Amino acid sequence: MIGYQGEPGAYSEEALRQAFGARAEARPFADFAGVFAAVQRGRIEAGMIPIENSLAGSVHQNYDLLRKHEVWIERELKLRVRHNLLAPKGATLKTIRRVLSHPQALSQCARFLAKQRKIELVPYFDTAGAARYVAQTGDPSLAAVASSRAAENYGLLALARGIEDDEANFTRFLVIRKLTARRKAQPGAKKSRAPMKTSLVFSLRNAPGAMHKGLAVFALRDIDLYKIESRPLPGSPWQYLFYLDVAGAYADEPVHRAVEHLKEISTYLKVLGSYPRID
């Protein structure tokens, strides 16, 4: 059983089926924390978690949850996000007066929606949840912005497909699994021929140039940096935790040594996983 956040038809479910196949047993959770807790307790085999959208940016809550839970990242995958305007049978573009969806999805379709006359945009907590609500009412003046899977699930018509402004709309997902003692000792896969990446989180002493020194452990070893993300350090206002994605497997000697070097100057460090990089 694989967990995801949202209602059936959510983009996370689509990612899950892409990774584990159409027949995989998928279990929806009300929130991300629920998915992490179930993976940590071994109640589900794995979780499918969005970490970053190419337009909206990182899902910061999931960075915090990765740090707080005994889980590790097994793999990443990228999903092209295609939004659709979904409505009950009998509706046409002219009957629609209110469009419901997650505010991010509404804003990603701003150009298409601005062209429609006399419609009101209604923020909703979930794209698939909006589709379910629209289907339940059967009201031809309502539409939802959601995935084509949501259309199938809830028996809605797609009045328009691919209505996102920007085609470069991708979400990067992570597959998380329970962190075992063995995995903790050796995070990530063995040395691999596929290009690998390693994710870690650390905090630094609050001293001038600390961040520069932190990145130097990788730069001095010619290790490329893919991503840097900062999050508040709980209990210490205006101090930060840094999340890095660096090139290479944790089992590669330069990466392993760079992490050991970083430990010398950091007040906290956790390796989150080491996995094949999807370009």
Added chain:
Amino acid sequence: MIGYQGEPGAYSEEALRQAFGARAEARPFADFAGVFAAVQRGRIEAGMIPIENSLAGSVHQNYDLLRKHEVWIERELKLRVRHNLLAPKGATLKTIRRVLSHPQALSQCARFLAKQRKIELVPYFDTAGAARYVAQTGDPSLAAVASSRAAENYGLLALARGIEDDEANFTRFLVIRKLTARRKAQPGAKKSRAPMKTSLVFSLRNAPGAMHKGLAVFALRDIDLYKIESRPLPGSPWQYLFYLDVAGAYADEPVHRAVEHLKEISTYLKVLGSYPRID
């Protein structure tokens, strides 16, 4: 006239009154983009914008908006966020069945709310909006989590005050003004005796060690780094813009030179403002 996002009684309005006085003319906007656009067009004198909460992290949308608009940061201020449980007259802790607020406010009061029996948490798009809704219904089974200013505004009772889990709950706000040609040539105040900070945004060529070199321009000049934030670079999936807060006034020679040095290696750079640092 000073603009802010939200309904009267929002924490942004509280920050605005702290900065500009109780009698300042405050104008609410439905979204942050509206505040930025009104400042840029000179329709309002200034805007009050939350940029970071010590528990929840950065307001990423406002980083994007700072970059896209012809505005500059005049000053920063920090507001202690105190949440209260507000209900219509006649309500007591025992009559409450549903608590409405912004999901972030609900999660910041998780401990208090978990102690209450048989209540359901209902996400709402705005703390002050939730208070207004609760006041309109007059229903003694409903409560909102919002500021004490919202209680006064909408005539609600505070059933409990200061219900946030963590007292280290601060939001950092920025005052933004229209970017004039003169200000563009010389961002920020003149050299000041007060400790200053300078905010900028830049992107780098996608090359190994680029980030390390970008930070080196400050480290080599012993300029302290207060904050680093990354956001997606529009149109280039998995490339980033970096937002930095560094120590010192832009008019200080080392800071000015470091920025000129950074321009040599960046593909884009904009100074967002230079202003006294509030500790």
